Amino acid sequence: MRTSQTRMEAITTNLSNLSTPGYKKVGTSVRAFQVPGQPVGANELVTRVQVDFVQGNLQASSNPYHLGLQGPGFFAVEGLDGELYTRRGTFRVDDQGVLQTDEGFPIAWQGRGGKIDAVGAPVTIDGSGVVRQGNNNIGTLRIVDFDRPDKLEQIGGGYFQATPETRETPTEAVIYQSTLETSNVAGVEELVNMINVQRSFESATQMMKMVDESYKRLNQAR
Numbered sequence: 001m002r003t004s005q006t007r008m009e010a011i012t013t014n015l016s017n018l019s020t021p022g023y024k025k026v027g028t029s030v031r032a033f034q035v036p037g038q039p040v041g042a043n044e045l046v047t048r049v050q051v052d053f054v055q056g057n058l059q060a061s062s063n064p065y066h067l068g069l070q071g072p073g074f075f076a077v078e079g080l081d082g083e084l085y086t087r088r089g090t091f092r093v094d095d096q097g098v099l100q101t102d103e104g105f106p107i108a109w110q111g112r113g114g115k116i117d118a119v120g121a122p123v124t125i126d127g128s129g130v131v132r133q134g135n136n137n138i139g140t141l142r143i144v145d146f147d148r149p150d151k152l153e154q155i156g157g158g159y160f161q162a163t164p165e166t167r168e169t170p171t172e173a174v175i176y177q178s179t180l181e182t183s184n185v186a187g188v189e190e191l192v193n194m195i196n197v198q199r200s201f202e203s204a205t206q207m208m209k210m211v212d213e214s215y216k217r218l219n220q221a222r
Contacts, residue, residue, distance in 0.1 A: 001208070003028070004201040006047040011194050014185045022069075022087035022158055023183040025052050025190075053149055056087075056184040058176055064123055065091045065099065067141075068181040072149070073173030074160065076108035076142040077101055083108060085144065087181055088158040093118050099131075103157070113139035127174040145171035 010026045017023040029048050058068045067075070067089035074085035077100075090102055097115030099107045107113075114136075116123060121134030129141035146152060151165040162168070 001201060001204045003047045004197050004204065006049065007197045008194065008201070010049055011190050011197065014190050015187065015194075018183055018185050018187050018190075020088065020158060020183050021090055021180040022056065023185065024054075024056075024087070024158075025183070025185045026050065026154075027052055050150060051152075051154060052184065054184045056181040058179050059182050061178050061180050064125075064178050065093060066178055066180050067091060067125060068176045068179035069143070069173045070176060070181075071171070071173035073143050073145040073171035076144050077105040077159075078108055079105055079159070079161075082161070084155070084159045084161060085152065086158050086160070089180055108142040110140040110142050113141075125175060125177045127176070129175050141175070143171050143173055143175065145169050145173065 007028045010028050014025045017025075026049050029050060053072065055070070058070060069075070069087055069089065074087055075089060077084050077086060084105065086101070088101075091099055091107060092102070093099055093116045094104075095118065097117060099113075099116055101107070110129075113131075116131070116133055116138060121136075123131065123133045123138075125131050125141070129143050131138040131141065145168070146162070146166045147169050148166050149160075151163055152160040153163050154160055
């Protein structure tokens with residue numbers, strides 16, 4: 001029943017982010033292990049939540065600051081407590097010329113980045129992340145990957161943090177301007193999963209009721 005509850009929470013999170021650009025769905029895996037110090041057969045179930053980093057579709061956008069990634073990797077952004085990583089490329093430029101996320105986190109650059117004139121010449125961003133405005137080279141966006149992305153810590157909002165178990169590696173991801181990566185959640189699949197989880201939970205509930213009634217009859221017989 002606890003496993004079904006965890007699975008349902010994961011499905012609910014996926015469905016609520018069905019239209020969130022760059023969102024990576026979460027799934028669950030269940031493992032049984034022997035409880036130390038208990039008789040043989042006393043097993044415990046552990047449900048692990050994990051992120052599925054399968055590529056989402058790339059969808060055209062009319063916004064030149066919307067960026068999509070093709071291939072494994074992340075945009076690096078400057079969070080409040082250090083660098084964060086995301087594939088949600090809904091960026092914008094503020095009145096100070098800073099390229100940033102919807103939440104106001106500045107985009108990280110390789111080396112020193114420049115300012116973008118919001119009313120200046122058109123901005124172009126090539127596949128490797130080089131940003132130019134007219135003849136002016138603004139800088140190169142910092143795109144990173146990790147040897148074990150499954151060990152990244154998911155902190156919500158489509159952002160991840162590095163952990164001691166992750167090591168930064170070069171990325172071969174390609175950036176597409178005026179493009180957004182869609183969520184990799186399949187709505188129909190999640191709805192089917194939800195129905196299966198509900199049935200599993202109901203079956204477990206009925207079994208618990210049967211066990212409880214059996215104990216009651218046993219106690220009454222005594």
